[in-house]
Amino acid sequence: MKTQVAIIGGGPSGLLLSQLLYTRGIESIVLERKTKDYVLGRIRAGVLEQGMVSLMEEAGCADRLHEECFVHDGTFVAYGEKMFRIDFKELTGTPVIVYGQTEVTRDLYEAREKADGKIEFNVEDVVINNADTDAPYVTYTVDGLERRIDCDFVAGCDGFHGVSRRTIPADVLREYEKVYPFGWLGILSETPPVNHELIYSNSERGFALASMRNENLCRYYIQCSLADTEEDWSDEAFWDEFKKRIPAHQAEKLITGPSIEKSIAPLRSFVTEPMRWGRLFLCGDAAHIVPPTGAKGLNTAASDVHYLYNGLRDYYENGSSEGIDSYSEKALARVWKAERFSWWFSSLMHRYPDQTEFDLKMQVAELEYLSSNKAAQQAMAENYVGLPY
Numbered sequence: 001m002k003t004q005v006a007i008i009g010g011g012p013s014g015l016l017l018s019q020l021l022y023t024r025g026i027e028s029i030v031l032e033r034k035t036k037d038y039v040l041g042r043i044r045a046g047v048l049e050q051g052m053v054s055l056m057e058e059a060g061c062a063d064r065l066h067e068e069c070f071v072h073d074g075t076f077v078a079y080g081e082k083m084f085r086i087d088f089k090e091l092t093g094t095p096v097i098v099y100g101q102t103e104v105t106r107d108l109y110e111a112r113e114k115a116d117g118k119i120e121f122n123v124e125d126v127v128i129n130n131a132d133t134d135a136p137y138v139t140y141t142v143d144g145l146e147r148r149i150d151c152d153f154v155a156g157c158d159g160f161h162g163v164s165r166r167t168i169p170a171d172v173l174r175e176y177e178k179v180y181p182f183g184w185l186g187i188l189s190e191t192p193p194v195n196h197e198l199i200y201s202n203s204e205r206g207f208a209l210a211s212m213r214n215e216n217l218c219r220y221y222i223q224c225s226l227a228d229t230e231e232d233w234s235d236e237a238f239w240d241e242f243k244k245r246i247p248a249h250q251a252e253k254l255i256t257g258p259s260i261e262k263s264i265a266p267l268r269s270f271v272t273e274p275m276r277w278g279r280l281f282l283c284g285d286a287a288h289i290v291p292p293t294g295a296k297g298l299n300t301a302a303s304d305v306h307y308l309y310n311g312l313r314d315y316y317e318n319g320s321s322e323g324i325d326s327y328s329e330k331a332l333a334r335v336w337k338a339e340r341f342s343w344w345f346s347s348l349m350h351r352y353p354d355q356t357e358f359d360l361k362m363q364v365a366e367l368e369y370l371s372s373n374k375a376a377q378q379a380m381a382e383n384y385v386g387l388p389y
């Protein structure tokens, strides 16, 4: 087979890139290791920046998003019994959009199918060959049969555990990593949200986050030990703990119910440099990971897609390599800012095992400053709604 862009990974990055390229008549094939149902079953991001929404619009996939999303003009930050609001709309002019990653992915799959886009599921043994030449090709097996795709470019959109990053020789790649000494236990429940906007809560028992998907679907998280498993946490134990970690006036209103999904995610900051090797471009979680505090993961993947899509467009439409040549530099400049924000917000909101009394006082001082200082709120809001592309 032959195509212009071989895309490894059918998560949000790969699908969005494929659909955007399609709108410009640029051909691609997406290779996904799992089934579509498996990809759609992964409950992940819930908050979208305006930049991501604009890309969904450009891809022609934003109708349902606009019908069903919640527009949030602000968010709440709590510490102990205190709670204050950061007004994104007033501070930056921009709200954030609450619409689940599952729904984004579903809309993108639907659009790709409508356009007869080529997506291969259940692929195994993907190998990216000759990426440092002008004639790259990808080999893989599906149903035990070996396949080959010759292409102009390879987009590595295969997440943190994919093959794309590992294809880049070790002496070219530089990796930066910080692993956090805790995880997030998340549940999904068919209950109304405790509050009309999200609450990020720093409590003496650890972090908690109240988020939502719609008027009868909630996503709640608590910081947990890395040694914990989902089986360690009954629904009752989760709700008991969650209630203790948000201010009492919120806990009183909390409506609980059975969880319909429960999962634990470790927290990590990770960046790979460069994000390009020859004709292979890394995009999204394949190149970088942020801790989830601040909702930057999917949104940063989207900004990579923006730079890569525009670079490829420029190449095919104008014969210019300028966009693809500057891809890594442009994408990384924004990635590092999202890394900084996620690291800062995580550090502010969690309990760390080695935290001293002094460290705790610093958290409170910073939270008090943030609650009362407009410049501090502005910096937080600008980053939360998303820095410009």
Ligand code: FAD
Binding pocket: 008, 009, 010, 011, 012, 013, 014, 031, 032, 033, 034, 039, 043, 044, 045, 046, 047, 048, 101, 123, 126, 157, 158, 159, 160, 161, 162, 163, 184, 186, 265, 283, 284, 285, 286, 292, 294, 295, 296, 297, 298, 299, 300, 301
């Ligand atoms: P992925 O979603 O990981 O997709 C990669 C795809 O590649 C997968 O489908 C995988 O099966 C496939 N693949 C892997 N290896 C291969 C291979 N060898 N061959 C073929 N296919 C392969 N981000 C936000 O912006 N906002 C949030 O609110 C937010 N909340 C989060 C909450 C949690 C609990 C978690 C875990 C993450 C959250 N994120 C959030 C992060 C966000 O989910 C990710 O950044 C996003 O999924 C990245 O998309 P991606 O397409 O780059 O990678």
Ligand code: DHB
Binding pocket: 044, 045, 046, 047, 198, 209, 211, 212, 219, 292, 293, 294, 295, 296
């Ligand atoms: C969600 C996840 C996040 O990491 C976050 O910062 C906000 C919301 C969510 O899953 O809804």
